Amino acid sequence: MFRTNFSQNFLKSSSLVEKLIRQTSIGPEDTVYDIGAGQGIISENLVKVVKQVVAIEPDAKYSQILKDKFQDVSNINIIPADFLKLDLPSKPFKVFSNIPFNITAEILSKLCFTQSGFTEGYFVMEYKATTKPMFSVLLNNVAKSRIVFDFEKTDYTPSPSVDTVLFHIEMKKPIMENIELFNDFIAFAFLQWQPTMEKVLQKIFTKPQVFRLIKDLKIEKSGTQKDITFSTWRALFNFYEKNQQIIPTKVKGSHKEQLQLQAKLKQTHNTKVSYN
Numbered sequence: 001m002f003r004t005n006f007s008q009n010f011l012k013s014s015s016l017v018e019k020l021i022r023q024t025s026i027g028p029e030d031t032v033y034d035i036g037a038g039q040g041i042i043s044e045n046l047v048k049v050v051k052q053v054v055a056i057e058p059d060a061k062y063s064q065i066l067k068d069k070f071q072d073v074s075n076i077n078i079i080p081a082d083f084l085k086l087d088l089p090s091k092p093f094k095v096f097s098n099i100p101f102n103i104t105a106e107i108l109s110k111l112c113f114t115q116s117g118f119t120e121g122y123f124v125m126e127y128k129a130t131t132k133p134m135f136s137v138l139l140n141n142v143a144k145s146r147i148v149f150d151f152e153k154t155d156y157t158p159s160p161s162v163d164t165v166l167f168h169i170e171m172k173k174p175i176m177e178n179i180e181l182f183n184d185f186i187a188f189a190f191l192q193w194q195p196t197m198e199k200v201l202q203k204i205f206t207k208p209q210v211f212r213l214i215k216d217l218k219i220e221k222s223g224t225q226k227d228i229t230f231s232t233w234r235a236l237f238n239f240y241e242k243n244q245q246i247i248p249t250k251v252k253g254s255h256k257e258q259l260q261l262q263a264k265l266k267q268t269h270n271t272k273v274s275y276n
Contacts, residue, residue: 088116095121188254
């Protein structure tokens with residue numbers, strides 16, 4: 001079951017949720033997804049202000065609570081299913097959700113990096129997950145993002161052991177149009193457990209190419225992946241994309257591999273692993 005595998009901390013104050021929703025761009029013409037709806041504290045506030053709420057809750061206990069709670073409400077659709085296994089609609093939709101911290105990366109990857117009508121979202125999530133270097137690079141290619149609210153630990157039951165925020169993501173036209181290849185390229189670079197950026201680049205490019213790239217892009221040889229700016233990653237990818245036919249490195253599939261590695265680490269160590 002969903003909540004057996006992925007623990008979640010529930011927001012306690014309906015008035016706080018109402019206040020936060022009213023400070024967003026969410027309005028009366030919107031369809032809004034509540035992923036991991038639980039007992040419905042977010043959905044009960046969304047139904048007051050939007051055209052349609054889609055509440056997704058795989059846990060049988062909580063999905064029944066939702067059905068009972070909203071049996072007389074016409075603008076909510078309760079789906080007892082795992083969000084990660086659902087097909088997303090092509091019509092525009094937004095998200096306001098307290099997503100399970102353990103599967104933050106998987107949920108955001110599905111929303112931001114696959115074709116769908118997702119336009120904008122507000123996510124209750126771990127603060128540290130918003131600052132991960134690889135996640136930031138991938139997200140920066142397809143969306144604008146910012147923290148809009150800092151929660152107190154006392155806002156939840158049970159209280160989380162980590163700092164949490166409301167994180168806003170607004171999709172935009174991708175800077176790198178080949179999103180899948182860009183994600184694979186970045187993931188491949190971050191999966192290389194090398195001590196320096198020079199060594200990382202040598203896993204992708206030939207030595208003469210690495211020498212040229214370091215010189216032209218002014219890359220610090222002794223730096224690491226987290227020291228590289230988005231504009232430099234963009235330049236590296238552009239060079240790779242233009243020359244991939246003569247570059248032997250196989251980067252395709254690396255983003256999927258990275259997500260699978262995260263899932264394996266979670267199962268092995270029972271920890272909340274986010275994007276590197």
